[in-house]
Amino acid sequence: MNSSAPLTAPISAAISSRQLQAFVALARLRSFTRAAAECHLSQPAFSALIQGLEQAAGARLFERSTRHVALTVEGEVFERSAAPLLAQLQQALAELRDHATLRRGKVSLALLPSLAAGWLPGLLQRFRADYPGVELQVADVLSEPCVARVREGQADLAIATVRVDTPELRAEPFSSDRFHLVCPAGHDLLERPRLMPRDLLPHPFIHLARHSSVRQLLDAAVHPLQMRTLMEVEQLATVMGMVRAGLGLSVVPGFSLFHFNTQPGLATRELRWKGLHRQLFLIRRRDRELSTAARALYELMLANRP
Amino acid sequence: MNSSAPLTAPISAAISSRQLQAFVALARLRSFTRAAAECHLSQPAFSALIQGLEQAAGARLFERSTRHVALTVEGEVFERSAAPLLAQLQQALAELRDHATLRRGKVSLALLPSLAAGWLPGLLQRFRADYPGVELQVADVLSEPCVARVREGQADLAIATVRVDTPELRAEPFSSDRFHLVCPAGHDLLERPRLMPRDLLPHPFIHLARHSSVRQLLDAAVHPLQMRTLMEVEQLATVMGMVRAGLGLSVVPGFSLFHFNTQPGLATRELRWKGLHRQLFLIRRRDRELSTAARALYELMLANRP
DNA sequence: CGATCTTACGGGATTCGTAAACATA
């Protein structure tokens, strides 16, 4: 038994896109010579292409003499399908190549509000300049929802503070930031040579919500019950407004300093307390590779860590 | 210059239907081994097929490890086009093969009413038994309209009495028939040893319309002004009714004898007068070959001439 | 006889299947 002989095709005869192109070109130009030229083939090679198609189809598709080339009735039947078929195929390939070359695509990213407002915009500006056709979706939510979005496939990537190395999710260290005291300009805490946790206790304090990573780390460094909690708010922008109004002081992550540094009447001071720093992780699914578009954003993020 | 090197594809990369089939099978089965088996290929050959497709597409379409095969995002993009594309291609080929094997198709035939009523039905019964899927269109009209229909592409074939050998049309001799006297049974013309044209003159005569071939040939043999014309009618069936009612007698072509031979009270007698016979031609276009279906009918007609 | 399609043919690329190497759970 000759085991190396190719087996017969399982369902249909093999048709190549080049045969389809040749057919459509010949049906349009009605000349082997001209159609061969359009397909960048020698005329005999082109002829063989058509013959192969006719053989695969099981019917003569063109009537030809040396002076005349025309579709047979069967050829007309096939033409009605072949022309749109070829167009669809080429569109499908073009669409695919668009995705591969980042002329089209979609990336969805979930990350902490502080990064979304401060660091991300400049990054996305560059990304959009390079790949204007790629659709972007950003979810500026806290760590837990960030991770949930990746887990549920709603986001390709997330930046969050939770190290989730599960069978589903892969987390890699991305960046870290320190925390900063924010208070009205000229506040006496700004002058102390060494600022300790207990130094904050006498002052009215604007807390962030308990589920925020900032709050949780701060609670670990300074027992909350000992503090003079003035209020709890959700947004860092609100913290900024409260402190600027002189209602109290607060502690915010470095990535959100852009909220405060540009505000007249406000001052900040880095807190170098042990344990009071945030580790950020880049989180993605384990079971899916990133799409080309997502990988491009991933690379750009890694190359431009805050 | 290496002139035998294949030139690059003109527009799109070459994709074969086998690659499309392989892609769809792999997307469905998510296993190279099983998909290769379904495509009747060795697994490495199948793998190469997919790799070739990915190369042509310019993007990786599957994420694969030894334990897991899944579509990439780009693969999903392509799948949306590929599956319907393959289905359409296979349907187009099936349709084409149906036409080639006469499971489908269409033939239109124009021929004289006498043939349409007498000879054709039995022929078409056989044709339909062999090719039940082929649509038939019959125009039972006189010679001139028969020819016109072929000339205008409304009919594939015609049987008519005019020899039209023009640059457009090809006519080949098909058959011929003689003319017959029809009269009430027991009429004295039936008894004469030799029946001559002038023997008809004393009797009331039922004429066919002037544009019919029967009438024109009869007028050439017997001057119409000398005849006792009772009336002119269009249809041979009307002639039959008139003669059966004893109103007169008439002359009809042999192919229409089936109208008369089975009628009680009627008799016929062949007229062997010089020039009084009809030559029938099979007419088709010169610039188009017959479709497979039309050719089948053509062969059947030739093999079963009246 | 001139334009055009088909056949013939040699060389190189392609693709097959078997076997071995490689990778991951």
Next chain:
DNA sequence: TATGTTTACGAATCCCGTAAGATCG
């Protein structure tokens, strides 16, 4: 380690382009 994909490789096949042949107007 076991299952499943990729690489390696020799052989058969396919496909190209050139050249010669056939055919119709």
